[in-house]
Amino acid sequence: MAAAPEPLLRIRELRKNFGAHEVLKGISLDVHAGEVVSVIGASGSGKSTFLRCINVMEMPNAGFLDFEDAHFDFAEGSRSRPSEAQLRALRARIGMVFQSYNLWPHMTVLENVIEAPMRVLGRPRAEAVATAESLLERIGLADKRGAYPSRLSGGQQQRVAIARALAMKPRLMLFDEVTSALDPELVGEVLALMASLAQEGMTMLLVTHEIGFAREVSTRTVFFDQGLIAEDGPPREVLRRPKSERLQQFLKRVLHEHVADEVAGGAQP
Amino acid sequence: MTFSEWLDFFLPYVPGFLHASWLVLVITVLVILVSWVCGLLVALGKASQIGVIRQASNFYIWFIRGTPALIQIFIVYFGLPQLGLGLSPFVAGVLALGINSGAYVAEIIRSGLSAIPKGQVESSLALGMSRVETLRRIVLPQVVRIILPSVTNEAISTLKNTSLLSTITVVELTLYAQTIIATTFRPFEFYAATAVIYLIMTTMLSQVAAVLERHNARYV
Ligand SMILES: Nc1ncnc2c1ncn2[C@@H]1O[C@H](COP(=O)(O)OP(=O)(O)OP(=O)(O)O)[C@@H](O)[C@H]1O
Ligand SMILES: [Mg+2]
Numbered sequence: 253m254a255a256a257p258e259p260l261l262r263i264r265e266l267r268k269n270f271g272a273h274e275v276l277k278g279i280s281l282d283v284h285a286g287e288v289v290s291v292i293g294a295s296g297s298g299k300s301t302f303l304r305c306i307n308v309m310e311m312p313n314a315g316f317l318d319f320e321d322a323h324f325d326f327a328e329g330s331r332s333r334p335s336e337a338q339l340r341a342l343r344a345r346i347g348m349v350f351q352s353y354n355l356w357p358h359m360t361v362l363e364n365v366i367e368a369p370m371r372v373l374g375r376p377r378a379e380a381v382a383t384a385e386s387l388l389e390r391i392g393l394a395d396k397r398g399a400y401p402s403r404l405s406g407g408q409q410q411r412v413a414i415a416r417a418l419a420m421k422p423r424l425m426l427f428d429e430v431t432s433a434l435d436p437e438l439v440g441e442v443l444a445l446m447a448s449l450a451q452e453g454m455t456m457l458l459v460t461h462e463i464g465f466a467r468e469v470s471t472r473t474v475f476f477d478q479g480l481i482a483e484d485g486p487p488r489e490v491l492r493r494p495k496s497e498r499l500q501q502f503l504k505r506v507l508h509e510h511v512a513d514e515v516a517g518g519a520q521p
Numbered sequence: 522m523t524f525s526e527w528l529d530f531f532l533p534y535v536p537g538f539l540h541a542s543w544l545v546l547v548i549t550v551l552v553i554l555v556s557w558v559c560g561l562l563v564a565l566g567k568a569s570q571i572g573v574i575r576q577a578s579n580f581y582i583w584f585i586r587g588t589p590a591l592i593q594i595f596i597v598y599f600g601l602p603q604l605g606l607g608l609s610p611f612v613a614g615v616l617a618l619g620i621n622s623g624a625y626v627a628e629i630i631r632s633g634l635s636a637i638p639k640g641q642v643e644s645s646l647a648l649g650m651s652r653v654e655t656l657r658r659i660v661l662p663q664v665v666r667i668i669l670p671s672v673t674n675e676a677i678s679t680l681k682n683t684s685l686l687s688t689i690t691v692v693e694l695t696l697y698a699q700t701i702i703a704t705t706f707r708p709f710e711f712y713a714a715t716a717v718i719y720l721i722m723t724t725m726l727s728q729v730a731a732v733l734e735r736h737n738a739r740y741v
Contacts, residue, residue, distance in 0.1 A: 307647055336651075344649030354644035358662050367658065368648035413644070420648060 259318075260285045260455055261306070261424060266315030266326070268301055275301045276312070277479035283424070283457065288450045290466035290487065291459045293476030294502055299459045302476070303426045306457070307346045308339055320345065320423065344372050347417030347425040351432050353409040355401040355416070361388065362397040365416045373420065380419070387415040391445060407438030411445055418449075425449065427458035443469075463506055467491050475499050531714070534701055541697035542718055548615060548693060549680045555619025556679065560626025567631060578627070585624035591685050593617050598689045614686040622679050629675065633668035634660070666737040673730035677723045684719075694718060 259282035268276040275298045283289055291299050304310040306317070312326040322342050325332040334342065355364050365387060366380035375383075388394045391411040393404075401409055410430055417425060427446065431439045443462065447469050450456055460466055466473055466487055473490040475483040477498050483490050494500045566578030585593065597620075598613040608616065637660050645655040687696035698715040702708045 309643065309647060340649045340651060342649075343647055346647075348644075348647040350640060350644060352638075352640050354638070354640035356641055356645075356659050358666070368645075368650060371654050371658065372649040416644075417648070 257284065259283055260320065262316075262318040263306070264316040266302070266305055266312050266317070268298075268305055268310060268312045275479055276305065279315070279479075279481055281474065281481065281484075283455060285423075285455050286453045287472055288454075288456045288458070288470040290470035290473045291457060291476060292461070292463070292466060292473060292502070292506075297476040298479045299476050300428050303348070303428050303457065303459060306424075306426060307343050307348055308334055309348075340372070344368075344420055345423050347420060347422035349410070349413050349417055349425070349427045349430045351429045353401075353406070353413045353433075355409055355413055357401050360398050360400055361393065361404070361412050364401070364412060365419045368416070369419050383419055384415070387418055388412075391415050405438060406434045407441045410434065410442045414442075414445060414449075423455065425454055425456045427456065427460070429459050429461065431460075431462065461506060463491060463503065475502070477502075530710075534711075537697055537701070538694070538714070538718060541692065541694040542722065544691075544693045545680065545683050545719075545722065548611075548618075548683045548686065548691070549676070551615045552618040552622060552679050552683070553676060555615060556622035556626045556675075559620055559623025560630055563623060563627035564630040564634070567627065582624045582627060585621055590618070590621050590682055591688065593621050594685055594689060610686070610689045610691045614683075614689060614691050618679060618682055618686070621682070622675060625675050625678075626672075629668050629671045630664075632671075633664040636667050637663055666734075669730060669734055669737065673727055676730075677726055680723055680726065681719065 261281075261283040263279060263281045266276055266279040267274070279302060281289075291302070293299050301310060305312045306319075308317075308324075314327050315325075317324045317326070319342060322334075322338060323332060324334050324338075327333075356367070359367065362381065362384055365384035366375075366377065369375040369380040369383065370377060385394065385397065388397055391414065393408060393411060393415075396404060396408065396412075401412070404412065414430075430446075431442050434442065439462075443465050446456070446458070447465075450469050456470075458466075458470070470487050473483075473485065473487040474481050475490060475494075475496075475498075477496075482496055483494065483499055490499070491503065494503060563578045563581055566574045567582075569575050569578070594614065594617040597617040598608065598610060601608060601613070641659055642655055645659045646652070650658070683693050684695035686693055687699065690696070692700070694715055698711045702711050705711070
């Protein structure tokens with residue numbers, strides 16, 4: 253039997269506090285290449301903070317992070333705390349998509365997508381444009397390359413935001429509730445794009461309230477509870493046969509809201 | 522007065538008016554430079570982590586906006602020599618007006634920066650862009666567009682405020698008009714002509730700004 257391959261991302265005992273408020277209380281997680289990990293949990297349980305610690309948009313207070321050749325020890329006074337240059341190198345290889353798209357409104361769709369490959373990776377313009385065009389083709393927005401973001405629907409903007417992250421050819425993609433700000437009828441197109449990425453073997457970590465999507469698309473589900481990973485396993489087990497009382501309650505609440513949404517949405521297909 | 526009498530009457534003063542107007546433009550440009558240096562420093566100061574710097578910046582803005590520009594000019598020109606710092610009327614005037622306008626520029630810059638959603642900076646940093654690249658490529662181009670109208674207004678105020686320097690013997694347009702009136706006793710004609718010249722200059726300024734704004738309005 254071959255030895256288990258090294259994980260792409262290894263996190264150990266990660267802690268983060270804001271002042272006296274400890275939000276992450278020692279998270280450990282290995283993510284292997286090709287895994288699609290859905291992260292669920294109640295509001296305030298630390299899901300976003302965790303995602304933001306992975307690309308160090310938030311500086312953790314303690315813990316270790318290994319990603320490819322990067323190794324960080326976040327402990328106060330540690331010598332392997334990330335430098336500015338190391339941070340940039342890490343972020344260049346980890347794509348992140350936000351709830352609020354965050355496209356740059358003064359740039360066209362194409363300019364949004366080629367900006368980072370040109371500035372960060374030093375790609376020549378022609379090459380960056382070629383990559384961007386094939387990505388826009390793929391997300392079905394090739395005809396919008398010259399449009400400014402304000403002319404696009406929310407779903408289109410979010411797909412461009414995903415393309416912008418993909419243009420960096422990341423090894424890992426982080427999605428933080430990327431469909432939460434969308435009108436219900438626009439959620440499907442974004443989820444479909446994410447599902448096709450998962451199918452192609454992209455390694456993904458996604459925070460979502462779409463339990464059905466988590467069940468269909470992810471290879472693994474982790475449940476966050478009060479700053480700790482309370483359950484971790486294949487989605488079918490975690491979501492169908494939750495062990496803890498807390499997860500059972502959480503799922504009941506979310507599924508109930510979901511049903512309520514669908515009833516309120518009435519005419520939606 | 523017939524037209525040719527009217528022409529004969531004004532003609533001798535045309536070179537003087539042109540020279541005084543030129544001086545107004547020079548002073549305006551210098552004041553704008555000083556005001557942007559002050560404004561950037563104070564806008565940064567207001568965002569500083571250090572309490573004393575933040576308080577000093579707030580005090581500066583509070584003081585400048587709460588007192589008349591004329592008094593500020595008098596403090597610099599008449600007051601500072603008492604502390605051993607005598608300045609020429611021109612230098613004192615440029616400094617005083619620059620310091621005055623700087624408080625308004627600081628507020629303009631601050632409001633422009635706060636209008637950029639934080640998420641746009643985050644998405645840039647998350648892609649590996651540096652802070653400087655993010656500022657230069659994402660933040661500033663948008664801030665410039667947002668603040669352009671206020672910047673134009675401030676430049677127009679500055680241009681008009683140069684007339685206050687007539688009180689400290691800078692022979693700009695207003696004081697030049699006064700000296701002619703003292704000998705010709707024709708205040709109506711010469712103050713009207715002076716007003717027209719100010720109008721031409723301020724209108725030109727807003728035209729330039731309108732062109733820039735149109736150029737910038739592509740993406741809204
Ligand atoms: N920058 C910050 N400063 C102070 N407190 C913060 C900050 N960011 C997050 N928090 C706090 O940390 C806790 C966890 O927040 P986080 O956004 O990670 O939760 P979440 O699980 O993503 O919740 P949601 O489902 O609502 O998005 C919350 O109590 C929040 O108020
Ligand atoms: Mg969140």
